[in-house]
Amino acid sequence: MKNWLSHHAQSLWLALKRLLQNPFAGLLNIGVIGIALSLPSGLYVLLNNLENLSRQVSSEPQISLFLNMQATPAEVAQMQAQLKSHPGVRNFQFVPRDQALRELQKAAGIGDVVQSLTHNPLPDAFIIHAKNSSAEALQALRDEISSWPNAAHVQLDSLWAQRLDALLRLGKLVILMLAILLSFALVAVTFNTIRLQILTQRDEIEVAKLIGATPRFIRRPFLYIGALQGLAGGVIAWVIVAISIHVLDKGIADLTRLYSVNFQLNHLNISDSGSLILFSAWLGWVGAWMSVSRHLHQIEQH
Amino acid sequence: MISLSQVCKRYPGGYDALKNISFTMQHGELVAVTGHSGAGKSTLLKLIAAIERPTRGSIIINGQNTSSLRTAAIPYLRRNFGLVFQDHKLLFERTVFENVLLPLQITGFERRESAKRVRAALDKVGLLDKEKTLPITLSGGEQQRLCIARAIVSRPAILLADEPTGNLDAAYASDIMELFKSFNQVGVTVIIASHDEAMLKRLNPRLLKLNCGELAS
Numbered sequence A: 001m002k003n004w005l006s007h008h009a010q011s012l013w014l015a016l017k018r019l020l021q022n023p024f025a026g027l028l029n030i031g032v033i034g035i036a037l038s039l040p041s042g043l044y045v046l047l048n049n050l051e052n053l054s055r056q057v058s059s060e061p062q063i064s065l066f067l068n069m070q071a072t073p074a075e076v077a078q079m080q081a082q083l084k085s086h087p088g089v090r091n092f093q094f095v096p097r098d099q100a101l102r103e104l105q106k107a108a109g110i111g112d113v114v115q116s117l118t119h120n121p122l123p124d125a126f127i128i129h130a131k132n133s134s135a136e137a138l139q140a141l142r143d144e145i146s147s148w149p150n151a152a153h154v155q156l157d158s159l160w161a162q163r164l165d166a167l168l169r170l171g172k173l174v175i176l177m178l179a180i181l182l183s184f185a186l187v188a189v190t191f192n193t194i195r196l197q198i199l200t201q202r203d204e205i206e207v208a209k210l211i212g213a214t215p216r217f218i219r220r221p222f223l224y225i226g227a228l229q230g231l232a233g234g235v236i237a238w239v240i241v242a243i244s245i246h247v248l249d250k251g252i253a254d255l256t257r258l259y260s261v262n263f264q265l266n267h268l269n270i271s272d273s274g275s276l277i278l279f280s281a282w283l284g285w286v287g288a289w290m291s292v293s294r295h296l297h298q299i300e301q302h
Numbered sequence B: 001m002i003s004l005s006q007v008c009k010r011y012p013g014g015y016d017a018l019k020n021i022s023f024t025m026q027h028g029e030l031v032a033v034t035g036h037s038g039a040g041k042s043t044l045l046k047l048i049a050a051i052e053r054p055t056r057g058s059i060i061i062n063g064q065n066t067s068s069l070r071t072a073a074i075p076y077l078r079r080n081f082g083l084v085f086q087d088h089k090l091l092f093e094r095t096v097f098e099n100v101l102l103p104l105q106i107t108g109f110e111r112r113e114s115a116k117r118v119r120a121a122l123d124k125v126g127l128l129d130k131e132k133t134l135p136i137t138l139s140g141g142e143q144q145r146l147c148i149a150r151a152i153v154s155r156p157a158i159l160l161a162d163e164p165t166g167n168l169d170a171a172y173a174s175d176i177m178e179l180f181k182s183f184n185q186v187g188v189t190v191i192i193a194s195h196d197e198a199m200l201k202r203l204n205p206r207l208l209k210l211n212c213g214e215l216a217s
């Protein structure tokens, strides 16, 4: 066990030494890997934040029914009964105009404006949750309610949230595809690095074989080089994402202060960060492994 | 025990480097392979170390037939040998010390003990004061001695030396020959290939004389 560990430590040390032998090329590779990976991971973070935001803003699609300003209490009560007996309505909530005004005063950013009003411009309203929240069913319900007397305006809230959800799903798909494509690029970068490494280590490989090195012994430092390079690239990607989020966050903080709402960008969480770096290391390892399998064969004369 | 029976080696291109070679040697023997340039001395040593495979015949090392050996087993077979190559095969990016360390790294030897052994081997060939230098700065003879140090550092049971004194002056050459002799005296099987018959004879070895790929009696 101790022997095995020291074996690996030796290979790791050798890999580091070989990487440092040509620091410029190594840094260039690591930079390329980092930048390539920062793109999908940065988009992923942004998308996650958008998702959070949309979840914060609305949880469930709802229909707002605004009544005519002239509607009498009796007419309102009749409408209430109509809603209660409607098969498409799961539940509803009556918002009297006074309450609506109070809420508006509390709500984001425009409290001052509302304060200066001389009379209440808001109508009574119902907030309705439908039984079936599919876009078509909501649309149908809205159209039906619009035709009722005293319905001044019927608004389908949060349909946009559904659209956003669909967009986010699409975005995730795009990120996934981007990640897959860039992963191939990373494997290719490592493949080539290791190919060059193998060429420069040709003599060493040949001699080591002649005096009894197993293929595994020869392969190991190259695999470590690939994995180390991937690891470093993953760390660089993480740093790029972290810095970008930090910069964006400041901009967003300024913007949100103007609207007196509080919204902060989330950074990559620990498990995502770990996955990013480990995945990058794994890609490097895979690239190195492919390269070694391919090119050690060519050196094999004995 | 090393045993060759009816071994032929034809290189790609059709040249028969060895024809019908049979001999057996016991543990602890000292054997000298001589013959003119191109007689097949290096080829014979390469066949024994499984660096080349015989075209025909069988080579048995410690009971293992090298031609029927799995590829994966060959590294372990090679670890029985200390190899001195005719063209040295030194690694020029590694220091003298690291060159000698390589066989011990391959077998996964413990670090501190390795360093001791490397210095002992370098001391034997008189290169201890050069351990930190690069092989390129060594003279031809020094490079040859470095190659010998690398061959003996893992204390192999069998030493295969191909022209180990080719670049050495007479004084150093006989020192090296004495070194081989001392290894042989502690039980190491030694096979030396050299065209320098006069030098070899002083070791009082068993002589195998090759002539155009054939064993002369």
Ligand SMILES: Nc1ncnc2c1ncn2[C@@H]1O[C@H](COP(=O)(O)OP(=O)(O)OP(=O)(O)O)[C@@H](O)[C@H]1O
Residues within 6 Å of the ligand: B011, B012, B013, B015, B016, B017, B035, B036, B037, B038, B039, B040, B041, B042, B043, B044, B086, B195
């Ligand atoms: N890899 C090879 N491919 C083709 N022919 C080869 C190869 N290696 C050696 N030979 C041929 O086999 C013959 C024997 O070569 P070998 O190297 O065994 O000779 P040698 O006795 O060691 O000679 P020297 O004293 O010059 O080292 C030579 O004629 C050589 O041309």
Ligand SMILES: [Mg+2]
Residues within 6 Å of the ligand: B041, B042, B043, B086, B162
């Ligand atoms: Mg030769």
